[in-house]
Amino acid sequence: MSDHPTIRARRRGPALEEAILRAAADELLTTGYAGFTMDRVARRAGTNKNVLYRRWPHRAALALAAYGHLAAERYTLPDTGNLREDVLTVLRDANRHWASPLGEVLRGLLTTKDPEVLQLLRGRGTEGGADLLLPVLERAVARGEARPQALKPRVAGVPLALLRHEYLLRGSTEVPEAVLVEIVDDVFLPLVQAVTASVTATADAAK
Amino acid sequence: MSDHPTIRARRRGPALEEAILRAAADELLTTGYAGFTMDRVARRAGTNKNVLYRRWPHRAALALAAYGHLAAERYTLPDTGNLREDVLTVLRDANRHWASPLGEVLRGLLTTKDPEVLQLLRGRGTEGGADLLLPVLERAVARGEARPQALKPRVAGVPLALLRHEYLLRGSTEVPEAVLVEIVDDVFLPLVQAVTASVTATADAAK
């Protein structure tokens, strides 16, 4: 019993912090933000609440940090050379993400009352959505697939805003593919396409 | 303090229930859904928690009932004969409502985790938004102000969905008029308006 786990070497600094964040992330993924308790995180991390409160001022801050720790990897935009495919891909990715446990965490965090956390959450570009599709739209304009007048954050943000809206209405369940297609074909493409786009209505039988 | 002189006659049934709902509504309006506690409601209503729990199974149910009690009055759609004005009016009304204490209550309720309450909330047509603007859009199509192909719930729901999205991003603060105008002028009108000049010019609005 040389390295018996019962008597673990005392962790400090970054190592401990990493362990705590992992534990907190696991808790978020299993129990969600509701049911995320400091006691459970501390127990899972093999430490105690004090250590948590020395690093994060309150529960929400820890949860937010854990989420950030999870969602650390960077996202790469699609570039298929086709606006419709690009936007659909982004919508599908976002749909998957928001329907995943990770997305549930995010939504749980968004519904917190803590103004400080909301500030932080909104600070992350993750939430804008506008900026995400803007480059896609930009390329589409360059290819002549979209009107230059449509090249605005407000317009580029429409698809993700509508997707988010679906989540508000439906709850946690994944948004069906048909809705994504509607968002793109009934709203976004008619909105951004060149003036000759009235043809699209007849041409979308091609899909 | 002292409750000396007023030994109130004991209220029963509907009278008591009404008093409780009023108290709960007042609490919602002053403290919001967070900070809405059964103890406070009971004290404000001059009764005790037991009476509340005999009528509503839990805090969220009572809050929801109180909100319904507040938002009882019906809404009448604008019909100015001009699509842009109609939509802007609806957006301004919704903006006012959501920025008001009442709207804060609604948003607070929407963020509850209780699935039962969410079910009830979504049951109310209040949330759809799509159906709200659909008649407005219908009239616009009849006047030739909008393409008939745009006459879909998904399209009609866009303005309110975008407005709601703004609330998610900004928090409780009222959305500035400029954003409403952007939503209408940069998104909704380009989306629904007739695309080819010939169609717009010809007075084939004959119905």
Place this chain on the structure above:
DNA sequence: CCGTTAAGGTACTTCGCGTACCTTAACGGG
């Protein structure tokens, strides 16, 4: 008039956040 029903009152139990306070291990400068 009296029994049934529902309101009033009080005191719990349970949970989870956040804090206090002490003990103990690791680190690191002299």
Place this chain on the structure above:
DNA sequence: CCCGTTAAGGTACGCGAAGTACCTTAACGG
């Protein structure tokens, strides 16, 4: 190499709020 400083471990609170138990008491109604 020692010892003081720092940070982790441990335990026990205080507090607020949800719900519950149980009894007392007023109103209603046959």
